[in-house]
Amino acid sequence: MRAGLVLVFVLVAAAGGGLVLLRFGREESELPPPVPAIVEGIFAEQRLWLRLDNGDLVSLRPDAARPEPEALPGKALGICRAGALPMVLSQGAGQGAWLLQTRASGKWSPGRSLAAEKDSLIAFGCGERSVYIVTSRRLLTVEGDTVRETALGRELEAPIVSTTLFADAASLWIGFNNGEWGGGLIRIRRSDGKLESLERNASGTLCGGPLNAGCDPVNAIAASPRDPACVVAAIGLVHMMSHGRIVELCGNGIRRLYYKAEDHQPPYPDKNADEPGNTVAFFGATRVGGNLWAVGSDGLYRFPGSGPVAFRSLPRFEERGGYRVSFAIPDVVLVLTNVNGKASLGGAVPLLVVR
Template identity: 35%
Template sequence: MVRYSSLLGVALLALAPIQAGADVTATYQRPGAVSTASALIIEVASNGDVRAGNDDRGYYLWTNGKGYDVRPGPGGPTVIRTADTAAARAGIRPASEIMQPWLPVDTVSINGRKGTRYFISGARHNPGAMPLVISRDPSLAILAAGHRRLVAMQESSFPGADSPERVSFREVIAQGAPIDLLGSQLVSISTAAIPSTRFRVPAAPVAAATVREHQAAVRAATNPAAPTPQDMLHRQDRFIKRAVWASDRLWLLTERGTLSSVAPGETNRRTETTPGPAADICVAGAALVILGVDGQLSRLEDRSWHAMQRLDLNGEAVQALSCTDQRVIAVSRSRLVVSAGARQRTVALSTPLIGPIVRTAPFDTGTTLLLGLAKGEWGGGLERIDTNTGAVSEVPGLGGPINGVGPEPGRPGCVVATVGLIHFFPSGQVVEACGDKVRRLYYKPYTMQKSWPADPPKLPFETVPFYALTAAADGLWLAGGDGLYAITASRPITFKIMPPFEQIDGVDVSFAVPGLALVRTDIDAHVSLGGGAPLLVAR
C-alpha cells in the first residue's frame, strides 16, 4: 500500500472546497532520517491548490480544479493529467487489495502533538506495520483538507474499487490531519505565503492517447491472455538479432536464424527462404548478404540466393558480420575471417570475446574492426580488432553495453558509440572515441529540471539509454529510449520525438520518419529487465 506516491497517475473525485485561510506548508520525515531528500512536503494554498511530494522525486499537483502527476522525465518533468490516467484505468482493479479496516488503538504524542493512532486490523504487532496517527487540532484544519484532496486523488486511480481498508482510510482521514503518515511524521508546519509558481503545471501534459497506450501495455503485461501457438511464434519473432535495409525492404533476422522482411505500406511480414539456418546478415553495396551457420556466404539477387564463399569458422558460432564494398568480416569468439574478392584470411584473436553477448555493433575502418558488445546487466565494451594481426584491445573508459558504433560527422578518425541499458533503472550516454581518447558527447538525465550540467564528473543515477545508430546522408541518427537524435558536423545534437510504431505480425515496426526504419527487439530480455529496445536503420 502506497500513499501519495509520485509514480501513481490518478483522476480526481469531487471534493468540497478547502477551507479558506493562510497558506500551509507541512514537512513529513521518517524518524532518524539524516537527509531531507526523502521528505514529503505538502503545500496547501489559501485558494485550495495542493502540491504534495518532493521537488526531486516528483509530486501530485491540484491546481485550477484539475489534478496532475508530475515525475522526473527525460530532460525535464513529465506531466500526466490524473483524469487521463483514471480514464485509461477504467474497469481495472488493483492487483491486490487489503480486506481489513483501519482501527483505532491508542492515543500518542508525535513531536508535541497528540493524536489517535490507527493500525490495520490484526497488523499492530507485525514487524514493520506502519501506523496512521490523526490529530483533530483545529490549527491543522487546512492541512487536513489538503490531505483529503490527496486521498481522493489516489483513490480515483482505480475507480470503483472499495476495499475495507480503502473505505476505512477515507473515514479516518476525514477526522483530521495525519501527524504520522505510515511512518513519516509531521516535523514542521509553516503558514508563510507560498509563491503561486509552486502550483503551476511545469510542462505540457502527456497526450491522453499515450497514457492509454501505456496503461494497455501494463494491463497486457500483468494480465496476459493465454497465448495461442501463433502468439508464441510471434513472440519468438520479436527476438531480433539484426535489422538491415536492402531492395527497398526492411530485413529482420531473429536469434533462431529465421529471416523475414516488410516494406512500407505492407500489413504483413514476408517469411523469407534462406539457403540454410542464418547466423547473421549485412548489406554489401545494395545487396543483402547472409552468412549461414555453416559459414556459407550468399548474396540475394533478383530474389534468389547466389553462393559466394564458405568461410572457415572452425565450427564456432558467429558473433558479428560486417560488410563494406571492399570486404566481408565474420567474427567468432576466438577468430576473425576476412573475405575480399575470391580470397579469405583467418586470423586468431589475441584475446577471445567472453561473456553473454546478445548483440554486437561492428564498424570497419579499413584496417581495424571496431566491435561494440552488448551484454545487458553484465556490461559490454568497445573492442578494437586489428584485422591483419588479430590483436584485440578494448577502448577504455566507455562502460556499459555498446549498442551502436559509427563515424563521427566532421571528425575524421573518430567514432560515436551509444551506451544504453534498462535493468531496473535506465542508464546511457553517447560517447566519442578518437583512438584511446574518449569523451562524453551527450547524456540526458531523468530529472525535474529543464537544464542540467553538460559534462558532470559522474552521471546521474537515471539517464536516457541509447541504442542503435545509423549513418545517413546528413550525419548520424541515434535511437534513444525517448526518441531519435541527430548528430551533424559542427551542430548541436538535435532531438525528435519517437515516431509511432505499428505491429506487423507481432513485431513493432515504424516507417514514419523519412529515410529511416525502426523495429523493436526483445533480445535484451535475456540479460536485462528493460523490455524492448529500438533498432534503427537508414533506408
C-alpha cells in the same frame, strides 16, 4: 477443454506513496502468439530485413501488412548490406560449416562455404569492399573470391545478447551488449589481429565512465560526424533504471560526447558524479550523410558536424504481423525489439536501420 487462466500482477504507486498490487486475468487463448525477438536489421532491395533470435530471417516491404519468411539452408547467424544487396551468414549444411550468401534479383546465390573450426561466432559485418567474420579465435576477411584468415591476439567470449561491428580504414570496432553485465568495446587491427579493449573510467568508481566494459552495453558504432578519424558508440541499458550516453573515440582517446538526464535523480556513488541517476539509453546509431542519427529510449537524435543536437519524439509504431515498426522518417526505419529482455529487466527498445 478451456485454456488455462493467465494471471498478471502489476505493482503501481498509490497516492500516498505506497504500492498497490493489481491482478488481471486473461484466458490463455486470448493472448497473441509470441513472435521471436529481433536481433538486427538492414534495409535493402526496398524492404526491411530482420534477423530473429531463433535463426529465422524475414523481410518486410513498407506497404506490406506482415513480413515474409526467407528460406535459407540453415539458421541465419548474421546479416549485413554489401553495397545495395543483402548478405547473410547462415549455418551451413555440413557440421562445422558456415555459408555466406548474397541476394540479387530476388534470388540467393549458391553461397561460399567457410570452415567454422568449432569457433564461436562473435560478430559479422560488411565494409565498403570486404565482409568480416570475427570468431572467438580468428578474423576472416572475404574480398571477392579471396578469404584471408588472421589469428586474433587473444580469444574472445561470445556476447550474452548481441554484438555490433564497424569497419574503418585499418581496424574493426566491435561493441558487446551483455545486458546488465555491461559489454564494452574492442578494436582489432586488420593487418595482424592485434586486439585492444577500449575503456576509460574517469571517476574511478565501480561504474564510472565514459566507457566501462563492466557496466556499459555498446549497442551501435558509427563514424563521427565531427571528425572522420573518430568513431562514436551508443551505450544503453534499461534495467530497472535507465543508463546511457554517446561516446566518441579518437585514437586511444575516449570522451563523452552527449548524455541526457531522464529525471532529476541524484548521482549514484558508483557512477559518474556529473551524471544523474537516470539517463537516456541509446540503442542505435548510424551516419547518414554528414549527420549522425541515434535512437534513444525517448526519441530520435540528430548530431550534425557542428551545431546543436536536434531531437524529435519517437513516431507512432505500426503493428505488422506481430512486429512494431515505423517507416515514417525518410532516412531511417525504426523497429522495436525485446531481445534485451534476456539479460535485463527493460521492455521493448527501438533499433535504428538506415535506408
